[in-house]
Amino acid sequence: MDKAGYTERSIAAIIDLSILSIGTWVFSIVFGITIGWFLHLIPFLGGIISTAITGLATFLFPILYNSIFEGGKLGSTPGKIYCGLAVRHQSGRKLTYKEAAIRGFGKYISWVSFMLGYALAFVRKDRKALHDFFIDSIVIDKGLGHEKLKKVINDVEDQIQDNIKELRQDLKEYTDD
Secondary structure (H helix, E strand, C coil), X not given: CCECCHHHHHHHHHHXXXXXXXHHHHHHHHHHHCHHHHHCCCCCHHHHHHHHHHHHHHHHHHHHHHHHHHECCCCCCHHHHHHCEEEEECCCCEECHXXXXXXXXXXXXXXXXXXXXXXXXXXXXXXXXXXXXXXXXXXXXXXXXXXXXXXXHHHHHHXXXXXXXXXXHHHHHHHHC
16 A cells, blocks of 8 residues: 655645535534524523534534545545545554544644644654544555646655755755864
């Protein structure tokens, strides 16, 4: 199983975050117009209840999204599908819905920690982010993504690797002096 590259994972995350943002935004508007309006008729508690429900939905949407798409037969979110990626357990099997939900919670932790959980994948050789450790998952490259995107991604990753090598060499020369 080929592990997914940094750039592909980042693009997939941006696509998924966009979908989640739009979904949360639509929910907030629909909720605010319908149920939220009725709850505001209740003095004092209506606003608190409305805010709590919207906050809970904002917290649960990413976890639900993750478990629906990454759990079971599909094994990929829409962003990962576009990039030709899939999530698997370290053993190679697809995730259960429960495991995908736990991984989704881990993504939330990665996100609220100022993206440090995601940044972990950039400094580890096995490319695991914080949420991958919650259930011992890996993101693999199925090689089925958009071909033009794949070419651009490979070119960018090669350039990044070249830049890193050059930086290490410069750093080594600097420390030797």
